Amino acid sequence: MNRLFAIALITVTAAACNQSSGDDNVVNIYSARHYDSDAYVYDAFTAETGIEVNLIEAGGDLLIERIRTDGERSPADVVITVDASRLQRAEEAGLFAQTDFSALADGVQAHVIDPDGYWAGFALRTRVIAYNRETVDPSEISSYLDLADPRWQGQICIRSSDNAYNQSLLASIIAHHGEQAGEAWARSVVANFARAPQGGDTDQIRAIGAGECDIAVVNHYYYLRLAHSGDPATVELTDRIGLIFPSGNTGTHVNISGVGIAANAPHGENAEAFVRFLFSPEAQRAYAEIANEFPAVTGAAYDNADLRAFDGFEADTLNISELGDNAETARRVFDRVGWP
Amino acid sequence: MTFFRPGPALLGSLAALVAAGPILAVAWLGVTSPWDDYLTHLASTRLAGYIANTLIVSATAMLLAGLIGTLAGWAIARLEFPGRGLLEWALALPLAVPAYVAAYGWLDLTQAAGPLQTPLRESGLAVLTSWMPVVRGPVGAGFVFAVVLYPYVYLIARQAFSEQHPDLQHAARTLGASNWQSAMRVTFPLVRPAVIAGLALVAMESIADFGAVAHLGAPTLTVGVVRAWAGAGSVADAARLAIVLAFFAYIAFALERQSRSRARYGQAQGQQRPTERHALSGWPAGLVSLACLLPILLGLVIPLARLGYLAVTEPVARGVVPALLNSLLVASITAVIAAALGLGAAYAIRSGTRLGAFSARLASLGYAAPGAVAAVGALVLFAGLQMALDGLWGGQFPILLSATAGALVFAYLSRFAAVAIAPSETALARVNARLDDAAMTLGASRRRIATEIHWPLIFTGIAIAALMVFVEVMKELPATMILRPFNTDTLAVIAHNYAADERLGQAALPSLILVLACLPAMILAARSQSSRRSV
Numbered sequence: 001m002n003r004l005f006a007i008a009l010i011t012v013t014a015a016a017c018n019q020s021s022g023d024d025n026v027v028n029i030y031s032a033r034h035y036d037s038d039a040y041v042y043d044a045f046t047a048e049t050g051i052e053v054n055l056i057e058a059g060g061d062l063l064i065e066r067i068r069t070d071g072e073r074s075p076a077d078v079v080i081t082v083d084a085s086r087l088q089r090a091e092e093a094g095l096f097a098q099t100d101f102s103a104l105a106d107g108v109q110a111h112v113i114d115p116d117g118y119w120a121g122f123a124l125r126t127r128v129i130a131y132n133r134e135t136v137d138p139s140e141i142s143s144y145l146d147l148a149d150p151r152w153q154g155q156i157c158i159r160s161s162d163n164a165y166n167q168s169l170l171a172s173i174i175a176h177h178g179e180q181a182g183e184a185w186a187r188s189v190v191a192n193f194a195r196a197p198q199g200g201d202t203d204q205i206r207a208i209g210a211g212e213c214d215i216a217v218v219n220h221y222y223y224l225r226l227a228h229s230g231d232p233a234t235v236e237l238t239d240r241i242g243l244i245f246p247s248g249n250t251g252t253h254v255n256i257s258g259v260g261i262a263a264n265a266p267h268g269e270n271a272e273a274f275v276r277f278l279f280s281p282e283a284q285r286a287y288a289e290i291a292n293e294f295p296a297v298t299g300a301a302y303d304n305a306d307l308r309a310f311d312g313f314e315a316d317t318l319n320i321s322e323l324g325d326n327a328e329t330a331r332r333v334f335d336r337v338g339w340p
Numbered sequence: 341m342t343f344f345r346p347g348p349a350l351l352g353s354l355a356a357l358v359a360a361g362p363i364l365a366v367a368w369l370g371v372t373s374p375w376d377d378y379l380t381h382l383a384s385t386r387l388a389g390y391i392a393n394t395l396i397v398s399a400t401a402m403l404l405a406g407l408i409g410t411l412a413g414w415a416i417a418r419l420e421f422p423g424r425g426l427l428e429w430a431l432a433l434p435l436a437v438p439a440y441v442a443a444y445g446w447l448d449l450t451q452a453a454g455p456l457q458t459p460l461r462e463s464g465l466a467v468l469t470s471w472m473p474v475v476r477g478p479v480g481a482g483f484v485f486a487v488v489l490y491p492y493v494y495l496i497a498r499q500a501f502s503e504q505h506p507d508l509q510h511a512a513r514t515l516g517a518s519n520w521q522s523a524m525r526v527t528f529p530l531v532r533p534a535v536i537a538g539l540a541l542v543a544m545e546s547i548a549d550f551g552a553v554a555h556l557g558a559p560t561l562t563v564g565v566v567r568a569w570a571g572a573g574s575v576a577d578a579a580r581l582a583i584v585l586a587f588f589a590y591i592a593f594a595l596e597r598q599s600r601s602r603a604r605y606g607q608a609q610g611q612q613r614p615t616e617r618h619a620l621s622g623w624p625a626g627l628v629s630l631a632c633l634l635p636i637l638l639g640l641v642i643p644l645a646r647l648g649y650l651a652v653t654e655p656v657a658r659g660v661v662p663a664l665l666n667s668l669l670v671a672s673i674t675a676v677i678a679a680a681l682g683l684g685a686a687y688a689i690r691s692g693t694r695l696g697a698f699s700a701r702l703a704s705l706g707y708a709a710p711g712a713v714a715a716v717g718a719l720v721l722f723a724g725l726q727m728a729l730d731g732l733w734g735g736q737f738p739i740l741l742s743a744t745a746g747a748l749v750f751a752y753l754s755r756f757a758a759v760a761i762a763p764s765e766t767a768l769a770r771v772n773a774r775l776d777d778a779a780m781t782l783g784a785s786r787r788r789i790a791t792e793i794h795w796p797l798i799f800t801g802i803a804i805a806a807l808m809v810f811v812e813v814m815k816e817l818p819a820t821m822i823l824r825p826f827n828t829d830t831l832a833v834i835a836h837n838y839a840a841d842e843r844l845g846q847a848a849l850p851s852l853i854l855v856l857a858c859l860p861a862m863i864l865a866a867r868s869q870s871s872r873r874s875v
Contacts (some may be wrong), residue, residue, distance in 0.1 A: 030827065034837040039658065057829075057837065059819035061569050065716050066742070066822050069723040073740050075826075162554060162567055198476045198557035199447055202842040206453035210461070222842060231653040331567065335385035340559060 012095055023037040026052045028272040030067065032060035032081035032259060037290035041283045048277070051270050060086040067095050067262060077271040084121070085171065087258045088324020091118040096260035099267075104272060105279040107297045110121040111317045112256050121256025121320060122278040123293035127169050128252065129244040130216045130223060132208050142248030144173065147215070148188035156189060157204040158211035160197040161334035165219055169253050170333060171326035175318055176250050187337040198340050202226065209237040219255075220245075221292035224306055228292075231237065245313035250312045256320055257293065349691030352684030356699035359757040361682060362717030365588065366579045369720060375578030378568060386564065393478045394547055394560040394588065398776035401489065401546040402483020402539045408486065408635045409493025414527070415628055416494075420619040427632045428498075429862045434639025435491035435808070436858035438815045438832060440551030441851045443484045444844050445643025446475035447556060448650075455646075481558040485546040487639035493538030495804050496763055500534035501527070503770065506616050533769065537762045544589050544708040544758060551817075551836070561585055562710040575716060582713040589708030590701075640855065647848035654845035659837060663829040664853055667814050670745070670830070674752045675810035681753060682760030682805040683798075686768040689761075700765075702868050704758035711755065711818035718751040718819060743825060751819040756812045760805045767801020768794065768814040807861050814854055831857070 031038065031084060034057045042053040058066070060081040067074045067090075081087060081097060090096060096118040102110065105120055112121035129141055140146070159166060174182035201335060204216035205223060220243060227238040245252045259278055261271045277283055286296040288302035295312060304310070331334035415421075416428050421852075448454055450473065452461075457469045475483060504527065553560045561581060561873035568577040620628060685703065688696030706714055722742040729737040741747055753760075771794055779789045815832050824830070831854040838847035 034841065036655075036658070054826035056821075056824065056826055057833070059712070059818070061566075062712060062715065062818060062822040065575065065719060069716075069719040070740065070742055071723065073726065073736065075740065075743060160554065160559070162556060162559065162563060196477070196557050199451070199555060200842045203447070203451065203453070207451070209456065210451070210453035212452045226844075229653060234653075332381055332385075335381065338385075340389075340557060 012266050027267055027274045028054045028075045028077045030056050030076045030079050032063055035291045037286045038097055040286050040290060042284055045274060045277045049273055064090050064093055064307045068093050070213040072264050074262060074264050075266060077265040077267045077273055078259060079262055080259050082257045083168060084256050084320040085168055085324035085327035087119045087260060088321060095263055099261050104276045108279060109298055112296055112320050114321050115319060119258050119260035121258045121296050123257040123287040124296055125255050126220045126245060126252050127165050127217060128220045130205055130208060130218050130241050131244060132214045133240055133242050135214045138242055141244050143246045145185060145249055148185045152192045152215060154194050154206045155214040156192045157194050157207045157216040158197060161339040165255060167327050167330050168255050168323045171323045172253050172316060172318055174326045174329055175322040183333045183337060186333055186339055188269050190337055190339050205241060208241050220310060224292040227306055245310060247314040251316040254315050349693055349696045352688030353695045353699040355681050356685045356688060356703035359754045360702040361721045362714055362754045363709055365720040366582055366713055366717040368574055370579035370583050378577045390559060390561045390564040393558050396478035397482045397553060397558055398543045398546045398561055400479050401485035404536060405485030405490040405493050405542045406488040406539050409538055410497050412635060413494045413497030414457045414501050415632055417498050418617055419628055420617040421625040421628045423618060423629045428637055431494055431632060432491045432862045433855060434488045435811050436855040437488045438642055439485055439488050439549050440555060441835060442488050442643040443552035443555050444839055445646040446484055448844060449646045450474045466629055473850045476556045478558040478598050481553045481556045484552055486634060487540045489545055491539040493535055495530050496534045496538040496766055499800060500531040504530055511714060534766050535767045541759060541762055547585060547588055548708050548710050550710055565710050565713055578713055582709045586705045586708055589705050590830050644852055647844050650845035652849040654843060657827055657834060657846045657849045659834060660850055660853060663831045663834050664857060666828055667830040668857060670748060671813040673812045674749050674813045675806040676810040678753055678756060678760040679802050679806035681757060682764035683802055685761045686764035689765055690768050699763055704761055706754045707758035714755045716752060716821040721745055725854050742823060745825060748823045751823055752816060753811050755819060756809050759808045759812055763805040767798040768787060810861050811858050814858060
């Protein structure tokens with residue numbers, strides 16, 4: 001027992017001392033994403049620049065806490081996460097260095113860059129309305145506000161309000177129309193629920209197929225992933241379902257996969273090189289082709305016919321930083337209206 | 341065995357106090373950070389719902405897991421039937437299935453769009469689908485926890501059943517009790533502390549879980565904690581809610597202690613006699629075999645088979661092999677250290693000192709805190725230590741603590757101390773104090789008592805503690821994610837990343853390998869038990 005104990009201690013100590021000391025040609029990335037597209041981009045970056053990528057993937061909130069408690073000692077160079085309000089919280093926690101994104105991210109739409117210059121979106125994800133082609137006339141829904149219409153009673157499937165994308169959607173409505181209007185909207189949508197929220201976005205789409213609901217609110221890439229799955233039954237399912245990119249009122253709600261350079265980045269130049277690479281034609285193409293996300297750079301080339309078919313939607317041009325400003329209000333509204 | 345020399349009680353207490361560090365850091369955060377109105381907002385909106393869900397989820401899980409675990413433990417320990425040898429360890433396997441994996445599998449299987457309801461609807465039998473249960477909501481979540489966590493009860497109860505002296509039943513029979521009466525009034529009451537120790541673990545893990553309850557639409561207090569974290573009060577409010585959760589856990593422990601204090605269950609076990617197993621044949625034997633197979637189907641085979649089926653149409657998961665090696669390494673190291681910790685804490689409790697009992701209970705509370713909050717507690721603790729170290733060093737200390745594998749192992753230990761302590765404690769509690777007294781009278785040193793009397797009697801309990809911690813570490817997510825060194829994935833992390841992206845099929849392979857990687861540990865535990873019996 002004693003010997004085992006000693007061996008364990010030695011192993012732990014050895015492992016503990018085995019950390020890289022930070023003087024190499026590396027960039028340390030803390031990412032809340034874990035898509036195949038990202039692995040591809042990291043490899044391509046290393047191939048092009050010779051800079052090795054060190055990676056930690058964890059939930060966005062955990063990453064923020066890790067960098068905050070590590071403080072000046074944090075090895076983080078670059079922080080990547082999804083959902084604008086999380087980036088805003090990281091900014092408020094003082095994790096980001098101000099960066100001139102106009103120099104690093106040429107051609108990026110202005111509304112997905114933080115006005116204070118702490119972070120920017122490198123790929124776009126829209127929250128759209130999926131509908132059953134047989135039972136719903138898409139011309140009857142031109143904005144998110146239409147989902148509050150009592151005519152859709154018992155027909156809407158949507159996830160829990162714990163979901164960051166729902167929080168940001170309501171935050172955008174509050175930013176445009178005020179808290180009262182947002183609360184009235186959320187209350188009416190809850191009254192139209194087909195079932196208590198459960199599962200992920202894919203489950204909401206499948207629920208339309210099963211006839212549990214006619215309308216679901218989902219991120220567009222889940223639909224495209226199903227459509228590209230190669231499984232005949234799943235592809236047939238997506239054929240029966242359409243997507244509405246709302247063009248009325250304030251347009252289609254856009255959220256981002258975003259990036260910021262850490263305030264205490266030990267490899268600042270490498271971090272800048274990496275961020276520049278995220279907005280390069282090669283990376284933009286990867287996000288569009290592998291992850292089905294819209295490129296943040298206007299006019300970026302990609303080969304994905306289904307995504308291309310949706311491109312050109314009327315995007316909500318509200319600056320993306322407003323989502324974070326209204327996220328807490330949105331969560332409390334959800335709590336008050338009883339959206340689980 | 342110098343390990344015990346300076347007084348096992350004191351060492352055990354100190355170790356337990358250190359393990360309690362992260363949960364104390366969480367409490368410190370909750371108390372010292374500024375207050376805002378978030379909690380009052382929560383109290384006036386969703387707090388009641390969170391608490392109700394927490395109670396329903398944990399009660400359902402405890403009820404079902406208690407039933408399954410006790411009956412399975414009894415059947416394996418007391419009956420002889422076809423497949424018993426295999427089922428003995430296979431019944432522990434569902435423990436290796438992360439609860440969220442089972443939740444994804446079960447919801448996908450039973451929901452309206454799933455493979456059970458769809459054929460019915462398509463063949464015009466839609467009427468039938470309305471009464472088909474869907475695994476969702478608080479009861480559904482309780483069911484999922486029960487089928488993956490019952491092994492806690494099973495492992496501890498089986499051990500207790502097989503260590504019960506057969507003379508007790510003989511005495512009951514002599515006094516005219518029927519089989520049924522002797523079971524109800526002698527056999528089962530005697531294993532109650534073991535069952536309750538297992539149930540306390542089931543309760544704590546089910547209230548601390550996030551992934552499964554969030555997916556099944558059964559928001560418990562833990563979901564509230566994670567949500568508060570994103571809110572204005574950030575970590576402070578999450579910490580305060582976590583303290584409420586720890587209070588629930590405290591109640592669970594109080595119940596356990598009370599049930600144990602009513603009676604002393606120590607048995608003279610100077611000479612262990614092999615438990616007599618009642619041989620079954622014919623249809624009762626087949627029935628028991630099937631009944632013991634059922635929990636394995638529910639907790640392991642069905643949810644994983646569903647994910648595996650989805651895997652056929654999806655690309656293969658990346659990086660599984662290095663992740664497997666990482667998982668095995670950290671889980672083995674932690675299991676060994678945790679077993680020592682559990683043993684020390686069990687001695688601390690047995691010593692009867694206030695400090696001993698208090699520190700062991702405190703260390704165990706970490707298990708009931710949501711994993712993410714416990715991970716933050718560890719981060720805060722390391723940040724404090726780092727500052728102290730940097731101060732002593734007079735500059736930046738060359739090692740960043742939070743980036744070491746040691747930090748990870750420490751975080752595991754503090755999170756799973758309860759899992760390590762419970763089996764060791766029950767094992768040690770069954771050793772009659774009179775054995776110590778007798779040995780003492782014969783002039784045996786404390787060390788000799790520990791090595792020659794206690795150790796052979798409690799070895800299996802310690803082994804089970806190590807096994808459970810091993811499996812827990814294999815499954816652990818939040819601490820692993822945030823404290824692991826760069827470029828180091830574990831199986832649980834990979835499985836979770838795919839599942840969180842709603843790529844269930846790709847999550848299947850790492851989940852399956854996770855279960856397979858736990859197999860040797862399970863078989864080892866079963867072996868250690870039977871080999872000891874033949875001594």
